[in-house]
Amino acid sequence: MSTQHEPDRPGDDGLDPGLSAIMSERRLLLNLAYRLLGSLADAEDVVQETYxxxxxMSRAEQEAIDSPGAWLTRVASRICLDQLRSARARRERYVGEWIPEPLPDHTEWVGGRSAGATGDPADRVTLDESVNMALLVVLDxxxxxxxVAFILHDVFRYPFSEVAEIVGRTPAACRQLATSARRRVRAAQAPAAVTVRHAAVVRDFKQAWEAKDIDALIGLLDPQVVTIADGGGLASAEPRPVTGGERVAAYFVDLVDRVPGLTVLERTVNGQPGLVTQHDGVTVTVLAFDVAGEVIKHIWAVRNPxxxxxxxxxxxPAPSR
Known part of the structure; x- marks a missing residue:
């Protein structure tokens, strides 16, 4: 599970070659930090802090560093590690369920593929299997x-000797950490649906949802399906997971009844077919799906503005006073 990155070309925009080489690492750092933290906003903060x-540092201190790119990666990874270690306390203060921040590519998907591109900063994060919502939930x-060991080694292909410097453990211990993480991933992941089939199931769900067809919805849901909503404290958000095909189907139909004029759009969410709901032109929910075979096993609904x-x-955001 590796990811490829295409850094900006040194010398772009007329920058000093040394400065441009440093800035070309920004995209890789953002990709790394998002996968480690599950939040685009936090990842951008980490990159800013790294730079x-x-x-x-003084010019002399900078010039004494043999590999500035490796230095930036180590610093960013350590900042992320510190944030992850303090996340438990922050999550205890979080209202309701917590879901990783969904990553858009701002395109509508057709037949299982997305089309079009934008220049939004979010697009600097490479969309691949290492950012799908199911994996991010397992990572969390x-x-x-x-x-950190899993992402650095299995996704970004850093050797365990370098991972050890970041985590503060021996290479052998880091190898064991990555092995343990791999077991967690294998145990949690169902056989992946082919992207085209995944798209078809999500589209059928959208059509049944808009038609308020409970029977059709139940047929698309695994009997043990789980829906988790992250409202970040919104009073209208479901505070606990909803489980079971019939309950989840009724939950979504009730949502349409409670919010007249809700528009459901097909959008790519973390590199996979998903849905976005809008009300009066405002995006209110992003839905990511875990599809196994012909049915949906998990739905993650992010509503936190x-x-x-x-x-x-x-x-x-509301203007500050």
Whole structure:
């Protein structure tokens, strides 16, 4: 499970070659930090902090570093590791269920494939199997050290000797961490649906939902399906998971009844077919799906406005006083 990155070309925009080489690492750092933290906003903060630490050094200190790119990666990874270690306390204060921040590519998917592109900063994150929502949820259940070891080695192909420097453990211990993380991933993941079939199931769900056809919805849901909503404290968000095909189907039909004029759009969510709901042109929910075979096993519904800011049509934050 590796991911490829295409850094910007040194010398772009007339920058000093040394400065341009440093800035070309930004995309890789953002990709790394998003996978480690599951939040685009937090990832961007980590990248900013990493560069702040680089520029806080004197020119002599910078020139003494043999590989600036490796230095930036180590610093960003350590900042992420510190954040992951403090996440438990922050999650205890979080109202309701917590879901990783959904990543848009701002396109409508057709036949299982997305088309079009934009220049939005979110597009600097490479969309591949390592950012699908099902995997991010599994990663969030890992220990911080497991997550860092797995992402650095299995996704970004860093050797365990380098991972050990970041995590603060021996290479052998980091190898065990990655092995443990792999077991978690295998145990949690159902056989992946082919993308075209995944898209067809999600589209059928959309049509049945809009038609308020409970029987059709139940037929598309695994009997043990679980729906989790992340409202970040919104009073209208379901505070606990909804389980079972009949209950989940009724939950979605009731949602349409309670919010007249709801528009459901086909959009790519974390590299896979998903849905976005809008009300009066404002994006209110992003839905990610875990499809196994012919049925949906998990639905993650993100409603927290803070997590929807990168999405087109997101509500604008209230002005500060």
């Amino acid at each position: 702040a630490r680089w520029y806080a 259940a890992m220990t911080p050290a497991e997550r 803070e997590k929807l800011r990168p999405w087109p049509g997101a509500a604008k």
